[in-house]
Amino acid sequence: TEEVKRQNLMRKELAWLRRGAPARTSKPRFRIEAANALIADVPEPRDSTELMKFANARLGKTVFDLEDVTVTAGPKTLLQHLTWQLGPGDRVGLVGVNGAGKTSLLRALADAAATQGEKQPPAGRVVVGKTVRLAYLSQDVTELPGQLRVLEA
Structure with a gap:
């Protein structure tokens, strides 16, 4: 959701900058800097700390x-x-x-x-494999607490 909001704001700012007359040089500097900051502020594709939680144990050649x-x-x-x-x-x-x-x-x-x-x-x-720890989620999803959201569970 945050990435979608960031993309929409960046699209609006870039459209505003493009609408200005080519000869006009007095565009507010803060708008240009804000647009550059939005472009430069690209988040990582995945949360590496969350991924590391899953990869905390080495998995051998045999699964x-x-x-x-x-x-x-x-x-x-x-x-x-x-x-x-x-x-x-x-x-x-x-x-x-x-x-x-x-x-x-x-x-x-x-x-x-x-x-x-x-x-x-x-x-x-x-x-x-000796290092295999299987996580299994049944079709009925009875393993998850009913009161939690998916991400929390």
Whole structure:
């Protein structure tokens, strides 16, 4: 919001400076200095201190290695023979129809991470990196306190 306000003010100031007659040299100096200050006052693209909170622990080369994994939900087999390596810094999007096994796969990863690889899926093997600390937010968002705003939570 602050960046949008800054951009709008900068746009108005620059438009005012452009509207002046080219021969006119008596433009108020404070308006020119204010416009230059707005242009120079570009904030950092991200809050580096907030990002450092997430990167306080080193993540090793192994995050998750799935070998020939089968994911089930009750009697129904959702995924079979899944081999997947998830490394540090990987960003993944799971896409599929309802009931395809997206959430069940994430739950299997979360179970393996919570038990440091002790709890395994019905078939196959999940290897969890030693430095992995998984943060999981369910679809129901029951982990977040209801009274807090998203950024506060």
